[in-house]
Amino acid sequence: QSLKNTCSELSDLGDIIYYAIDVKDFSQVQGCMKKVAEKWGKIDILINNAGITNDKLAIRMTDNNWDEVINTNLKGTFNCIKSVLPNMLKNKNGKIINISSIVGIMGNAGQSNYSASKAGIIGLTKSIAKEYGAKSINVNAIAPGLIETNMTEEIDKNILSKNIILNRNGLIDDVANLACFLCTEDASYITGQVINID
Numbered sequence: 001q002s003l004k005n006t007c008s009e010l011s012d013l014g015d016i017i018y019y020a021i022d023v024k025d026f027s028q029v030q031g032c033m034k035k036v037a038e039k040w041g042k043i044d045i046l047i048n049n050a051g052i053t054n055d056k057l058a059i060r061m062t063d064n065n066w067d068e069v070i071n072t073n074l075k076g077t078f079n080c081i082k083s084v085l086p087n088m089l090k091n092k093n094g095k096i097i098n099i100s101s102i103v104g105i106m107g108n109a110g111q112s113n114y115s116a117s118k119a120g121i122i123g124l125t126k127s128i129a130k131e132y133g134a135k136s137i138n139v140n141a142i143a144p145g146l147i148e149t150n151m152t153e154e155i156d157k158n159i160l161s162k163n164i165i166l167n168r169n170g171l172i173d174d175v176a177n178l179a180c181f182l183c184t185e186d187a188s189y190i191t192g193q194v195i196n197i198d
Helices: 002-013 026-040 063-091 112-135 157-161 172-182
Strands: 045-048 094-099 137-144 194-197
Touching (some): 063 094, 063 112, 094 112, 112 137, 172 194
Parallel strands (some): 045 094
């Protein structure tokens, strides 16, 4: 339902489509990217934003807790990148933005799986940027801090806010504005970077 609502909100911007897929499954991702490329002829921008949490102290973390987070957040990001690269290479152009997290840099108690997945995204970003920079494909990561989303509703924001210099929590628009900038030609000489929004 939320995808339908988003499409409805954006309908006045042009032709909008969506596909619900499991990013952990490469064949689903590849099939989706193929449909997108067939509809528009090329893929200019990929923003990897799929992510989940399953917080537990390491001693209590099950294999499933670990695997679900790593496979969704990190493997899912890789699957999406791998599936768009042929199209971007063919067009000698592309922008890839991976959403990491400040905890991928700093770590966080009770989030070893999530922190590892987001740190992995940083390494993945830097590696893919080096592999494909000569082909005019820019690859960057955004590392948000505390952003007000459904995922952070349960967090005690008063405790975390004490460490935020601007004395406010981040908003979705704060992240979206940077992502939009990184998609423009004004950012054509920025690649392999991790930009904190915290």
